[in-house]
Amino acid sequence: MKNFLLAICFLFISVETFGQQFSQYNTGTLYDSFENPARAAFIPDTTYKIAFNFFIPNFNSNLYLTGNGQVPLKSRAFDGKYLNTGLTIEQGRFSRANLNANVYTIMFKVFTSLDGNSEVGFSTQTRAEGRGLFTDESLLLLNGSDDFKKDDYSNILNNSYTFQTYHQISASYREKISKNFAFGVKLSALLGIQYQKLDITQSHIQFDRANDAADITLQGQYRINYTSGEFNKRDIIPSLRNPGAAISIGTAFKTRDNFNIQFNVKDLGFIHWSKRSIVSDFNTTRTVPDINTYRREDNLYATTYTIIRSGDAAKSFITPTNGKLEISANKSYWFDYDKRFKYSPTVILQKEVFYDGYTAALVNPVQYNNFVGTLSASYNNYGIFSAGLQFMVKAPNAEFYIGSDRLMQSVSLAGAAGRSDSQINKNTSFTGADFFLGFSLKFGQLIEHPMNSSHIPLGDRPGFLKRLWNSIFHPGRDLGD
Template identity: 75%
Template sequence: MKYFLLAICFLFISVETFGQQFSQYNTGTLYDSFENPGQSTFKPDTSYNLAFNFFVPNFNSNVYLTGNGQVPLKSRAFAGKYLNTNLVLGNNRFSRANIEANIYSLMFKVYTSLDGDQEIGISTQTRAEGRGLFSDETLLLLTGFDKFTGDVYDNILNNQYTEQTYHQVSFSYREKVNKQFAIGFKLSALLGIQYQKLQIDQSRIEFDKLNDLANISLQGRYRISFTPGEFSGRDLLPTLRNPGASISIGTVYRTRDNFTIQANVKDLGFIHWYKRSKTSNFNTTRTALDLNTNRREDNLYAAAYGIIRSADTEGAFVTPTNGKAEVSANRSYWFDYDRTIKYSPTIVLQKELFYEGYTAAIVNPVQYNNLVGTLTSSYNNYGIFTTGLQFMVKAPNVEFYMGTDRLIQTANLFSSAGKSNAAINKSASYSGADFFLGFSLKFGRLIEHPLNGSRIPLGERPGFLKRIWDNIFHPGRDDGS
């Protein structure tokens, strides 16, 4: 999809691949350990002590769209025209878009000590976050004004969208402070790429059908961190122009009855967008001409763009990242005496910290020796239910996985992209696509317990988190340090 109409729907923004992924929970992959910092990626006596993705991108990507706007936008993107199927005038109906991406270009971890299962790592990644709401009437307007029987309409164009992209350079540390509890964190420097936010609080449109025009009035706020038309490929390179920081903290607790409880606060941070960014508190009117011609879309775009950029002022501003809080519970079950077949279901609850979104998911991996098949289902507060599949090869020192958390919707969207009329016109609760892929290897020396070791250990100092833990919960105990 080259252009995706969000918010006012006169403003096109580039759609990239975005996503939210649950299939990696409790897999012990390198990706899992960076996303859930309390999770370990090494296993003593079977793993080597270095893990690396060798610059093979590990990523997940997702986009979804709900509401009556699905068919019009898919038909515009893939067939070059708007089909106003199911669009309703005057019922305050909105379509919702959500987009998010996470691409790791570098992941490297070192197992530093058996005493505390200490791990340190570095990573570089690129993230994107976006969401939007736009009205049925906005899309109806793009098909012409035949459906608009009146001459004046108020607040039918009150749309909004937000999107930001940034690079992330991180340091991670994980330690097992006792037999049951582990904690980890990821500290990140953020390098902003671009940001846009549009919110229309009030709107009015007056049709002059005799003269084939409309007067459009909008009031709201627009922010943008770059100059459209001047953004180029070199602007994707990391710079210190838009600095920021974030933190992720993860804990893992293993109960006496072998349940694994995880709690995470992820990507809690901010970005400071540089002083030449623009903010426009707009409240004005523009005229869109020739609404019954093939210039309609361009003319509506020009009118809306002229309004939202009518009050530009330069200045820096700060935006939050899309932080999340998560809790999960997992337990493994072996199906045979030789322990070759394992079922490890995980239940995950996730809440966005700065938005209203929350999601519940259940991850169902079945492992046979080194092969893993996973069925994942999730449901969120927007009424979206997803089902996906993952295939994984998970050996002690090799891991590869691929899959989708939206299997049916991804297939349908690819059919739409192939200009299948049946797929384009299909009525569904939502449209979307999702795909993820990952790879890493472990190398170096084998991690060995002293009793199994092929070398004589010289003694290892407990990790600093364990020393803090012991000082709090076991004051006065001699830890040997």
């Protein structure tokens, strides 16, 4: 329990590590083509045949925290003390934390067939996924027992959290099957790094004020794949100890009135954590001493830890990745005859497969020549509204972008990290941060149609999917690009 709360404090200090964002949709960047497999990274007669990030990490990072826990956690993380502003007792209030990370270390893609308009890619990335719920009373307890007027409480410490990190090694294939339809797939091998999950389903606390102590009873399950306190940098090195697999599938369809419709199933997969992992089904009572002294945090943590580890048993288990279903619609509008000034809005609907989260987003990029400015807005089922900005330089064979999908919250959190009292004490609808950055180049031979070719073409065959499509729906007739 407290392990999670302190982890949240750490997350606020390390906001550059975690995230998720929408601003890359329909940008045609290399990152966009790996995240949305049906999107093309190359344009015939315009770009070179090979795209690479040259080992420069492309990443996005995001976290948010809702509820009354915002001020106490910010004050504890940045000012070394708890400000219990707004925390309640026995009102069923809780705070929600969510974080995601996606860091591409290698992105490499090749245009393999002009007639088939197909692309093959390889990537390596590291992901982090986490979410949790914790009650107001859990935070209040970390500041001692003075705010608890009764001596006996039930189910006020029913907290839960899940956190996992893993490496992802992927191969991708994208093909334009017809003039208006493209299909892409990304197959991934997963290598688990770290996993923790805590579910407290029942709890009870009884204060012994005469002895400055409290008896805590917790019931639930705890799972962890490593030995606490012994995890080190060597454990981050990829290994086959915790294997898994995932798939992303994307389709892109262009309508007669030039709307681009995308449907994606993203990162649907699992990880098998090794038999050296621990599963603890606990239902135990322990006494917390010195609950009002300066050692109360350490004592609460130590007592809680002994409870949740009281049922330890070595056991393997399988966990899902945070797969998503997405559908989007996009259309471009040119504002001048020379096609230098373009507006290309995208509407996105996203649903998490294994959780209850869903999000609607609107991405508004405005492009002038090679410069793109994007205003994005999103709203999810937890009542969180976010707005962000992105700046991009998008030349045919070079791209760079930087931005945040939660700009104001990121600025506010940076102020809190700088020990600004006004930002630390601010309790808004949510506290959050978001940052993303990317770069890639294209090189090699220019992709040319035969009529424009500066060399003698050797001849391309249509891609496999296009040949299959033609054999079923259009026998004897090639649809062309």
